[in-house]
Amino acid sequence: MKFAQQRGISKDLLALRMLTWVREHAWLRAAYRIIPKSLRSQVRQSLTDVSGSNASFKRTPAWDKVPPVRSHDEIHASAGEHGNAGVNIYAYFRGQFGLAEGARLYTQALLDEGYPVALHDIELDIPHGFDDRTMEGRFAPDAPHEIHLLFVNPDYLDEAMDKVGRGKFDHGYVMACWFWELERIPEAWLPALERVDEVIVASTFIEKGFEQITAKPIFKLPIPVGEAEDSGLSRADFGLRPGAFVFLSTFDFNSSVERKNPFAALEAFRAAFPPERRDVQLLVKSSNGHRYPEMLLRLLSAAAADPRIVIRDEIIERRHLHALQRCVDAYVSLHRAEGFGLGMAESMRLGKPVVATGWSGNTEFMSDQDSCLVGYRLLPLAQDQYPFWEGQRWAEPDIAQAAGYMRRLVDEPEYAAAVGARAAARVRQTLSPHAVATRLASRLDQIRLGRDGSHPPGGARDVKAGRLAPDR
Secondary structure: OHHHHHOOOOHHHHHHHHHHHHHOOHHHHHHHHHOOHHHHHHHHHHHHHHHHOOOOOOOOHHHHHOOOOOOOOOOOOOOHHHOOOOEEEEEOOOOOOHHHHHHHHHHHHHHHOOOOEEEEEOOOOOOOOOOOOOOOOOEOOOOOOOEEEEOOOHHHHHHHHHHHOHHHHOOOEEEEEOOOOOOOOOHHHHHHHOOOOEEEEOOHHHHHHHHOOOOOOEEEOOOOOOOOOOOOOOOHHHOOOOOOEEEEEEEEHHHOHHHHOHHHHHHHHHHHOOOOOOOEEEEEEEEOHHHOHHHHHHHHHHHHOOOOEEEEEOOOOHHHHHHHHHHOOEEEEOOOOOOOOHHHHHHHHOOOOEEEEOOOHHHHOOOOOOOEEEOEEEEEOOOOOOOOOOOOEEEEEOHHHHHHHHHHHHHOHHHHHHHHHHHHHHHHHHOOHHHHHHHHHHHHHHHHHHHOOOOOOOOEEEOOOOEEEOOO
16 A cells, blocks of 8 residues: 555545455455355445545635525415416425436426426435435425326336325326336336326437327426536536646436446546546546446446546435536447436536437437437346346447547537537427426316316317327
């Protein structure tokens, strides 16, 4: 260890290299397995704790000067032109993960349009952070409306309904906003599908999956992406290199490292820029790595040999994340599958060029004209790569093409600016909160009027489901 310190090698990096060395030698792996499992777990966690201390953003004084999140003491939305309309919304409103953020964005869009809502926070024991306070003070004591909208995926639907009180859903119309990242919807979700009257999906990719398994109404409604609250932190506050062209890639370990494929971003970056190029930087911002210590160590180890690649693993406020998106120059997502791709959409709205796999949900708002879409091969999933992997396939992105796009963005500033400008225009039009809220409010009013016995114009009866089918 003294020798390592003399050579300028940190203890956590040395630990990473030692663990990598063990994994690369079969006889050492065999010896490692002899160690009791409980002790191995302690060793892995200790290494992760040490490494994690070097994987958080270094706080500058500006982090402490950010004002607290604005809270609201009560709901001020009035019925206005919507008469006696309204919807009860159930979601992980304090959650710090994709589904929770999507729920907040849909909800905020409705609130901004003055559509009446009654918000109910769901608290379940799931492996995520729950420190978001965006909707604090807006929660309602009851469920006064006849339409119920749940942002809870099928695997937790029963538990959520029990937590809220199943009796609330005995009367009224139950909608669920569900996300999925593969082509085929799991058969295990069918019982949950029986408990709802309609499914909201964020992309054509998810819609096609549900169309294969149900005749119930499916309402496609992209996630609204509007002006985001920004904490105001600067590049220096995030430790970004002055003058460098910075690529950002973000993911949540809970969302599957195999699917998010961050190692491909590292590979493409190295292929694009030889070691002597110091005018570039890649920041991989992850969260929940402590729940997957071996995979986090693998990611840190993969980046350790290149000082231009930075790994930061922690949950930060959405305002800080939005500031980070503003501070970088481009976004990279060489995913294997996406249900929607919120990080890409948010970056595009800011005018950042995005290099992304040209397959799955992100093509809802991306094209070759406004993005750097990367080609791919569709490959079958291997065992246990993802839940319900059997018979599924996903994309393997073309690393060489991704590297070419990354190099061009840096070397041709005019090209990068043009792609970013078209990206911003596309998202501001396609994912406009006003447009999304208007469509959702219209659908909710259509359901309400249909339940009152009228037949709203433009609505077709779904014979199999016996419900009003939404306009597509």
